[in-house]
Amino acid sequence: MKSSDFLISTVKEAPNDAQIISHQLMIRAGLISKLASGLYSYLPIGLKIIHKVEKIIREEMNKSKALELLMPVAQPAELWQESKRWEEYGPELLRFKDRHERDFCMGPTHEEVITNIAKQYLRSYKQLPINFYQIQTKFRDEIRPRFGVMRSREFIMKDAYSFHIDEKSLGETYQVMHQTYCNIFDRLGLDYRPVLADSGAIGGDSSHEFHVLAESGEDAICFSDGSSYAANIERAETLPLGKPHAPQQELEIAHTPGVKTIDDVCNLLKISPQKTIKTLIVDGTNDNLIALVLRGDHELNEVKAAKLEGVKNPLQMAEEGKVLKQLGCSFGSIGVVNLDIPIFVDYAAAHLSDFVCGANRDDDHYIGVNWGRDSKKIIASDLRNVVPGDPSPDGNGKIEIKRGVEVGHIFQLGTKYSDSMKANVIGEDGKAVNMNMGCYGIGVTRIIAASIEQNNDDRGIIFPQAIAPFELIIVPINYNKSSRVKELADQLYMDCVDQNIDVLIDDRKERPGIMFADSELLGIPHRLVISDTHADNGKIEYKSRVHPDKVEIDFNEAVSFIINKLD
Amino acid sequence: MKSSDFLISTVKEAPNDAQIISHQLMIRAGLISKLASGLYSYLPIGLKIIHKVEKIIREEMNKSKALELLMPVAQPAELWQESKRWEEYGPELLRFKDRHERDFCMGPTHEEVITNIAKQYLRSYKQLPINFYQIQTKFRDEIRPRFGVMRSREFIMKDAYSFHIDEKSLGETYQVMHQTYCNIFDRLGLDYRPVLADSGAIGGDSSHEFHVLAESGEDAICFSDGSSYAANIERAETLPLGKPHAPQQELEIAHTPGVKTIDDVCNLLKISPQKTIKTLIVDGTNDNLIALVLRGDHELNEVKAAKLEGVKNPLQMAEEGKVLKQLGCSFGSIGVVNLDIPIFVDYAAAHLSDFVCGANRDDDHYIGVNWGRDSKKIIASDLRNVVPGDPSPDGNGKIEIKRGVEVGHIFQLGTKYSDSMKANVIGEDGKAVNMNMGCYGIGVTRIIAASIEQNNDDRGIIFPQAIAPFELIIVPINYNKSSRVKELADQLYMDCVDQNIDVLIDDRKERPGIMFADSELLGIPHRLVISDTHADNGKIEYKSRVHPDKVEIDFNEAVSFIINKLD
Known part of the structure; x- marks a missing residue:
């Protein structure tokens, strides 16, 4: 991509309402543009990142044999009344009436719709287990939308819903999803932790959250320093401490x-x-x-x-x-x-x-x-939040507390929805049985904010390579004045394109300082600078976004050098 | 893909409300599932087709140098008040209030939002022309939603909006979009016509619709039998017929x-x-x-x-x-x-x-x-609709009328929105100038219905190869009983996968008749049948969806035979 064919929409100042670093940087880097409170447009560079995230999620979900479908944003009230959530859900459920005065909502989640589909298309235990997912626009009418896309009203989610003949099968798919989520977050290049979460009515280890670790995270997550135990603060248990000492004082x-x-x-x-x-x-x-x-x-x-x-x-x-x-x-x-x-x-x-x-x-x-x-x-x-130093509930080590941003949640729902909505299949014994359900969410747009919270410095975003808007930026100095620089830069650009490197060449008529600042603000992992001086001695300057040092490399080896870095 | 890992969700009967063939077939083939009036979920096989359509649209739009972004479904009333459309737009604009009683609508189109973005990020004539597009979920509260996804309330559109320093630049991008649309519909394998459409205030040839020809189409489109003239019925002109004969009768x-x-x-x-x-x-x-x-x-x-x-x-x-x-x-x-x-x-x-x-x-x-x-x-x-036999307004030939389904529309908006919303840039002379705008829409989900209206028979859908849910289906007879059939079918399947053929192997325990009927209902262009009899003599049966005849081919040549067909 050439900058002149693209929209580099960086801005100098973040607005006052941008309190956290990811919000500030997403605005400043021109990833998003605010439309209204909690509503954001994704500018070309922001959408490019979303597509990279979605591709990884889609590939891993497909690998797990989940089937992608797509359900509507608008949902009729009747289904939510069947599940009782029309009454139970608070004002975060955006309700509206159509022109015929019928009640609808904008879906914050799709349990009702998918259960309704399962009810129609799943008839026999032979069709189970089955796991449906979608990557779709959701709406949650937050009372105080904030933190940019971290807590916005409209957002993109990957939500999946699995159906099972029994709890055992649900447990198996749950494990597959746990592994799939690990694969996704590994590929996204994030430092994350799956942690035990409150599992509602089902109990046991039937709910996990996936947190991207970041000091600015909203959530407290608890680790053992002596084992793999990890849980969110709601869930982390404390242990009985035995009988108290005998009284020494009078009342x-x-x-x-x-x-x-x-x-x-x-x-x-x-x-x-x-x-x-x-x-x-x-x-x-x-x-x-x-x-x-x-x-x-x-x-x-x-x-x-x-x-x-x-x-x-x-x-x-x-x-x-x-x-x-x-x-x-x-x-x-x-x-x-x-x-x-x-x-x-x-x-x-x-x-x-x-x-x-x-x-x-x-x-x-x-x-x-x-x-x-x-x-x-x-x-x-057990009534309280754990504190650092508490013994780990698995008996190994002590609790440490870190901050995290929740980007995924997997959950065993059991028969909550299939009971209320009468979603059953014929079992092996010929009798109808209400299906067990699991649900599995990933906040697609939130991942971008979380990755920025985790990876940034005073010059801007430091994107993991997998979700950087571009893998490489070529910055030619005097591109519009020096025909030699232009020729070398264009040749290098074409060579990179031929090698399927996701490359941006900054051919704008901007000062070098502005081009460098933009490349760092945007968090592009690798940068090559070519100037007349470099051309004189057959060199080119390389800089990684994460290291302060610049390196001179042979111009002729630049492409293989970058391929090597990308691997 | 294996049928056992997929959801073949064909159903025997179309519902009573399905009046047109594409609606009936989309329900029967399990492409869509009705959620409420005018609201449909896309089942896995339907979404797979949407993704193919979207990929072609995206590739051609990117080739034209349009930039993809993504705008929200929910839009604040303030922008629509600026453009005056809050009052002008009828009840098809779904209006709602958020929890703070602020007015919003669900976007049926995004002129206001994109103009607002252009206003913020475009400052200079040097950034123009620029063309933004999105593939996004729209809502139009139709008074009587009907014909399945042909006239649904929620639907997916590709909408693009271009910005220009003057009308000349707008005209140039308009021509690029006209060609891009032809490229898209060519690649989709549709028999379509670009036709002149009413161009509102701008006049001239500043609006074209793209129609998929189908006898059941809602729209009348008018062609010349002696030239390339084509226009929709609203637009097609009639010519003056000269002076009447002198009076013969008394009043x-x-x-x-x-x-x-x-x-x-x-x-x-x-x-x-x-x-x-x-x-x-x-x-x-x-x-x-x-x-x-x-x-x-x-x-x-x-x-x-x-x-x-x-x-x-x-x-x-x-x-x-x-x-x-x-x-x-x-x-x-x-x-x-x-x-x-x-x-x-x-x-x-x-x-x-x-x-x-x-x-x-x-x-x-x-x-x-x-x-x-x-x-x-x-x-x-000129006051009337043309009728067949009218002289073509370009002076060559006579008018014929055919039926079509509108799947695309390109339009020169001029400065309608940039005037009312004050979206200007600094021109070459240093003065602010309101930008000229074009807009360009394609009904993504509607394309699928239109292609089915155009291509079907009494056994079901006949998809153009480019958007068929699968390119090839392998139907093994007695897959679960004959180990020889299973072995050969699995080998063939893997060979096809290796050759990047989008192949479905029907490994369900269904009777051959059901498997054949499903493959024809789904409109898969190519079918290979393998049975013990075939195995005995090293043959396999090939059938094209569009030809009634079956052909026996050598098993060993099956893959290259199919590759040949697909080219």
Whole structure:
């Protein structure tokens, strides 16, 4: 490609709303153009990258024997009513009416549509397993679209849905998809991790997220330093710590006027948060109150808490008025002594002895509190987010926490949709059986943002070779003035094209500084510079985007040099 | 591809709403699956065809140096308000509100969005001409979606938009696009015609439609039998026929009680419709009435009529009450004698002498009417649809009319959008100039339906080779019982795969009759059948989808035989 036939649409300044580096660089490099909040056009250079990502995904999905199809953006409400999601899904589901006042939505996902197709075209266990995928435009009406294409409203996803006669077959395809995703992200050249994720109703290891590691990532992911264990923060388990030490202190009241927070208690009583507990009150399934107890320095894990028996799911904090009425004190003063509601205590809190907690009345705390002696009916549970240094739940090593950007998610759905939508096949025994389903997503457009979050410097993007807009840029100096430079550059360009190198020659009438800056901003991995001086001694200058040093190489060996670099 | 790894989703019956053959066959062959009125999913075999169409379009568009980008489905109302189309576009524009109650539409076309992009990224005449295209999902809320993907609500289009410093440059790119479209439809293997189309405000030869010829086509297209002239029915011109013969009859009143229609007048007076005229009354731009006069057997061309000076555009028939009040009679009785409003008379009607028309009062007609003598102030114009046998407007040959399906449209927009949206660049003289624009559309999904309308028989689809779902199908008889057949079929299959033939081997446990019927329904151009009998004598059976005869060929020469056929 010649720059003069292309649109190099770099801009100097990123807009104010671009808070993260990938958003800033995608705008500055001219990959995307904002149309409206959360809506972006992909300019030629951005679309070129998307096509490279899509090609890799398509090749690996096809290799796994998944079948590509294409479902509509617009979906009728009726299907979503069958699955109950018309009511359950929040305002992120963009609903609209057509000219005949019929209800539709713009699909944020396609479980209903694919289940409806499976219901029509799959009749017998002999057709199973089967895995359908599409690469398609989705819409999610984010309340606050941000971070460019990282959290946009319209985006491209690869979503796949597999159908199975039983859970065993689902598990097998799930493993194939896990491997396929690894192959895809390997080929994309990303530093990523598959991590265990919350698996909803199915349980077990039936859900994994794939995260691109980047310090700026929205998500916390937890690794063991002694094993391959990895999970997202919602999922990473903590282990029971055994019985607490025997009590050393008597239970006493400490007067703590106006003190509501853990920090204030610690300051006043000169203790560390690790010697305190905090008691949160949530709604139970029978509109009753339930206490969740954590060590003072720990954070509640809402996903874990919502799965506890008798706790309302999704988790809902109790109303303060109701707490005041039933327990006689406000949120900041609740403690576990004489607390007559179900009490779930996190393993770390359950391991404490001689600790401090609220006294169930304002302006007082208990000190020297001990489980068993002072608070009897408790259930020790895994309630909190892991923290660095926690033992790995597989028993090997300690937890480390890194940041990541979620770019893929694989999930065993079981029969959730086939039950509600009555999608069955005839089994080997002649009886109808509702199909098991898996679903597997990759955020195509998000991958580009994530790869930029992971690979950039102060000069711009550093694209992995597989998804760089071009593999090589040729920058001729004085292309429009020196016929010798033009001739050599054109010859080199044609030689590269002949070798199927994805090459851009910058034949614009721009100053060298602008051409260099653009090539670095765009993240093109390899650069060759040709000038009259080089021509004089048969040389050409090579620079890799990732290394600061320039190298002079023989002009005649330039193509093989680049082929070698690309391999 | 093996059938066992694929989804052959043929069905026996087409649904009742499938009125045209392409709709019936696309459902029966399992190319598409209906989701809701005007919304279709593309099953794997249908999507495979779409991808082939898209590849050809993309290659030819890239060859023309157009740049691919991708714009969103959802578009903000503000842009459409700038171009005034938010008000002008009818209910086919699907409007919706997001969660913040802001107005959006689902794009039926992208002039506004691309003009907005051009405005941001094009600054100088040096960047022009430039041509952007996308292959993208569009939505048009048809009042009565029908004919499957031929007139669906969601569909895939290739739309391109070019930007120019002046009309001359626009004209040059327009010619390039005309040739590119011919290249695309040639490669798709379709029998098509580029025809002149109505060019709106720009005039001249600035709009062409590309029609796939098919008897079932919705559109009438007009050819000369003596030249290359071709135009759609809206556009095809008629020529002036010169002065009428001198009057032979006196003007008389004929009593015609209750007679309102041309047929009734002809029956009563024993004359042919060619000796009558009909007078239509439309609204003028000043809320006045205007008469349009046609020969009794001719049809009004509304596009032509709407362009007449003083006539409201789009054309609007006058209200009968207003006509009654001002002219003193109802629609069926209007005539040209003593009619004191502007009168446009079609060339053919203007050529009549001694004709019959209404008497401007009910129950009477005039006979022996002659222009000049009985009706003076008339303007002879081109007002009607051409009919077969009309002289070709280029003066060579006579008009023939065929049916076609519109699959492409190229159009010179001029500065319509750049004026209203202020999209300018700095010209060579340093002054800002609003860019000229062209737009160029191809209905990607519609092409598939059109190609089926053109190529089918009672056994199913006959796909052109370039867009057939597979180039070759191998049908082994007793694949699952005869190890010899299996071995030979597998070997042949692998040899074809090695030669990059797009081959399907039907390894399902189906009866031969079903496999043959499916291969014909799907329109696969070439078929090889291998059985034990064939194996005995080293032969294999070949059948082309377009010829009824089967041929036995040597097994060892099968691959080169097929390669030969494919070339």
